[in-house]
Amino acid sequence: MSLVHWRNHINGQWVDSDQHLTILNPASNQPVATIAQACIADAECALQAARRCADSGELIAVRPARRVTWLLEIARQIRLVADDGAHLLCAENGKTFNDARDEFIEAARYFEYYAGMADKIEGISVPLGNGYMDFTLYEPMGVSLQIVPWNFPVSICARSLAPALAAGNAVVIKSPELSPLGLCILMQAIERAGLPTGAVNLLCGRGREVGAYLAGHKHVDQIVFTGSVPTGQSILRAAAENAVPSVMELGGKSAALVFADADREQLLSSVRSGIFFNAGQVCSALSRLLVERSIYDEVVEQVASLANSLHIGPGAENAELTPVISAGQLHGIQAMCRRAQEQGARVVAGGDAVSGLSGNYMQPTVFCDVTPEMEIASQEVFGPVLAILPFDTEEQAIGLANGTDFGLVAGVFTQDLNRALRCARRLRAGQVFVNEWFAGGIETPFGGVGLSGYGREKGQEALYSYVRTKNLAVRIQGE
Numbered sequence: 001m002s003l004v005h006w007r008n009h010i011n012g013q014w015v016d017s018d019q020h021l022t023i024l025n026p027a028s029n030q031p032v033a034t035i036a037q038a039c040i041a042d043a044e045c046a047l048q049a050a051r052r053c054a055d056s057g058e059l060i061a062v063r064p065a066r067r068v069t070w071l072l073e074i075a076r077q078i079r080l081v082a083d084d085g086a087h088l089l090c091a092e093n094g095k096t097f098n099d100a101r102d103e104f105i106e107a108a109r110y111f112e113y114y115a116g117m118a119d120k121i122e123g124i125s126v127p128l129g130n131g132y133m134d135f136t137l138y139e140p141m142g143v144s145l146q147i148v149p150w151n152f153p154v155s156i157c158a159r160s161l162a163p164a165l166a167a168g169n170a171v172v173i174k175s176p177e178l179s180p181l182g183l184c185i186l187m188q189a190i191e192r193a194g195l196p197t198g199a200v201n202l203l204c205g206r207g208r209e210v211g212a213y214l215a216g217h218k219h220v221d222q223i224v225f226t227g228s229v230p231t232g233q234s235i236l237r238a239a240a241e242n243a244v245p246s247v248m249e250l251g252g253k254s255a256a257l258v259f260a261d262a263d264r265e266q267l268l269s270s271v272r273s274g275i276f277f278n279a280g281q282v283c284s285a286l287s288r289l290l291v292e293r294s295i296y297d298e299v300v301e302q303v304a305s306l307a308n309s310l311h312i313g314p315g316a317e318n319a320e321l322t323p324v325i326s327a328g329q330l331h332g333i334q335a336m337c338r339r340a341q342e343q344g345a346r347v348v349a350g351g352d353a354v355s356g357l358s359g360n361y362m363q364p365t366v367f368c369d370v371t372p373e374m375e376i377a378s379q380e381v382f383g384p385v386l387a388i389l390p391f392d393t394e395e396q397a398i399g400l401a402n403g404t405d406f407g408l409v410a411g412v413f414t415q416d417l418n419r420a421l422r423c424a425r426r427l428r429a430g431q432v433f434v435n436e437w438f439a440g441g442i443e444t445p446f447g448g449v450g451l452s453g454y455g456r457e458k459g460q461e462a463l464y465s466y467v468r469t470k471n472l473a474v475r476i477q478g479e
């Protein structure tokens with residue numbers, strides 16, 4: 001049976017290319033579909049199309065209410081394709097069908113949320129005394145380049161695409177090579193909403209070739225990158241050539257502080273989603289559990305038995321632990337687990353790949369006796385691997401939590417509100433959860449400090465990354 005072939009979307013057309021990529025199902029490593037692999041010429045066409053659209057004023061000269069209707073129509077179209085899109089995303093990405101469907105629904109929510117802001121991007125008037133009138137305008141950046149990772153391609157893409165369009169930018173999206181198909185379905189939904197030609201362009205191409213070319217291009221006015229630290233750093237170097245502002249959403253090694261009075265049920269349900277959801281391939285995963293010593297042994301045992309109880313299997317069967325994205329990713333995770341043991345960490349659950357299954361399955365893994373200088377305590381694994389460390393005092397817990405180069409999210413589990421708020425203030429992270437991991441939503445600003453990046457996505461605040469301020473200072477004659 002021949003595979004379905006997908007193409008890039010450039011200047012309002014679906015465009016093929018000479019080279020194709022084969023997309024594999026992580027649950028079997030069998031091919032799912034092929035996709036056109038964009039080349040430099042495709043990237044150039046996409047940027048030219050976005051530039052023409054941005055410069056034509058078609059997105060910004062209209063009444064803002066027009067952009068509201070475009071975004072709401074995109075949301076409606078996404079909801080219509082959510083089931084079909086979820087089947088494809090589940091097959092190419094390995095995640096469960098339900099989680100894949102949630103991604104499409106979340107994507108629709110981003111468009112609804114930012115539709116509500118598209119006609120409220122209001123400047124201020126600045127009093128300068130008689131003889132002057134002064135006010136500010138928020139103008140779109142122009143062309144927004146959005147480079148998307150494979151772990152939540154559809155919702156992460158919508159997270160930056162929706163505010164960019166709400167503010168009147170034209171966009172070029174660089175989809176991830178390992179999981180680009182769900183974005184083709186998203187693009188089909190966008191196409192049906194009837195935006196001006198060139199407003200949204202979608203390219204699937206090699207990062208180091210096409211991604212790097214795009215990042216250094218003079219037609220790009222703003223970059224939103226979500227992905228790994230080394231790639232983010234190389235994009236920043238390219239962006240520096242043209243002094244292009246950027247939003248960087250990078251990795252994490254996020255810690256939860258667990259005090260002896262923590263509600264155990266809340267904690268275990270947070271650990272379950274925090275590190276095992278999406279096979280741990282979540283930038284804001286709960287990858288370090290810092291536990292007060294008086295309950296340390298008990299919590300280690302409970303978390304180990306939780307990990308051992310998870311049903312491992314394909315996303316299509318909505319298993320509790322799904323495969324990781326690729327064989328390469330699996331090997332990297334295995335290697336980190338081996339090094340953790342060599343450095344003295346003790347495995348209490350998992351520790352290796354699952355044998356006897358043909359896909360990229362990693363056992364849900366829990367390490368205890370972890371010390372801060374071990375690699376497993378400070379470096380991102382991006383897999384279902386948890387490190388548990390003990391602490392004796394609140395001060396020590398904060399020091400451990402803040403002791404890596406990252407600072408994406410953090411959590412505090414305690415019944416003592418004063419302690420929770422005290423710790424939350426001192427935690428070096430862009431978002432702090434109290435008593436529930438992933439407690440935020442599309443309404444809550446999200447982003448990192450340190451090597452986790454800068455700029456904020458989600459919430460009202462994110463919109464202002466997609467505009468620049470212009471001040472109009474007017475001298476009034478005769479006043």
Ligand code: NAD
Pocket residue numbers: 147148149150151152156174175176177205206207208209210211212213215226227228229231232234235248249250251252282283284380382408452
């Ligand atoms: P990655 O950095 O390998 O790739 C991300 C994207 O960048 C892909 O589209 C890739 O093709 C492109 N790319 C690669 N090299 C490039 C280059 N030189 N120039 C331009 N583009 C290039 O990351 P990944 O493996 O897809 O994703 C995993 C990483 O992403 C993890 O570190 C994770 O923590 C991070 N992440 C962060 C967030 C967040 O919001 N903070 C969300 C999801 C993932």
